Amino acid sequence: MNMRKLILAAFVSAALAGCTSVENAVSVATSAAVPATTAMVAANSFDAIESVATGYLQLPLCVTGGALTCRTQSASKAIVPAIRSGRAARNAIEGLLCSGSPCSPNQTIPAASYNTIAAAITSLDAVYAQYNIAAVTK
Amino acid sequence: MLSTAIQTLLALIQGLLPTLGVGSSSVVAEIVSALETIVPVITANAQNFLAPVQAIIATLSGSGAVTAAQVSTLQALDAQCDAAFEAAANADGFPTPAAS
Numbered sequence: 001m002n003m004r005k006l007i008l009a010a011f012v013s014a015a016l017a018g019c020t021s022v023e024n025a026v027s028v029a030t031s032a033a034v035p036a037t038t039a040m041v042a043a044n045s046f047d048a049i050e051s052v053a054t055g056y057l058q059l060p061l062c063v064t065g066g067a068l069t070c071r072t073q074s075a076s077k078a079i080v081p082a083i084r085s086g087r088a089a090r091n092a093i094e095g096l097l098c099s100g101s102p103c104s105p106n107q108t109i110p111a112a113s114y115n116t117i118a119a120a121i122t123s124l125d126a127v128y129a130q131y132n133i134a135a136v137t138k
Numbered sequence: 139m140l141s142t143a144i145q146t147l148l149a150l151i152q153g154l155l156p157t158l159g160v161g162s163s164s165v166v167a168e169i170v171s172a173l174e175t176i177v178p179v180i181t182a183n184a185q186n187f188l189a190p191v192q193a194i195i196a197t198l199s200g201s202g203a204v205t206a207a208q209v210s211t212l213q214a215l216d217a218q219c220d221a222a223f224e225a226a227a228n229a230d231g232f233p234t235p236a237a238s
Binding site: 037040041047051053054057071083084087097 | 151187191193197198204205213215226227229
């Protein structure tokens, strides 16, 4: 466990070191278009977040005297529609990515489309924070 | 605990995404390096995160252009994640809505 904490601490530190070298890091794109790679990473991030939700839904239902790691019906009710709606945003963004070959090396997608999936992820993060989801899925 | 850390990380990446354009190669390299550090931990403890994180690494490590192969891999991952989620949701009493 200590080793795990150590590795995670090192990881987060490295990531934050990267963050300090970037000014104006924001979660919403302000330019007219974002690179396709950014959209790809966002779509993959959504899949990771969906995996968290799946893990949560697979937990036993919370009952008095039951398992400490459990799910509540109210959290499930918030998560399920949020994931399904985020999925629609993810699919929409993927529809804008190249599907043929070769793809354009300078491919971009409209920022408005990117912001839709960014908003979906932010909204799911809020649901997870409200119900302390990430902390109980592992 | 571990999921919290991974999710924090993903949120961080999410926050940095809009800044990752031309001229941000050092930031991308930092993120990829950090992700690669955590992959062994994910493999050992939280395998459900592995595929998405590997895909993020592959995307960020690339030349800057999205390839058709990457899109195809992403769609396969989507299908996997969606199917697992819907199976869990259905088991919990949230039936999959009929396709419109």
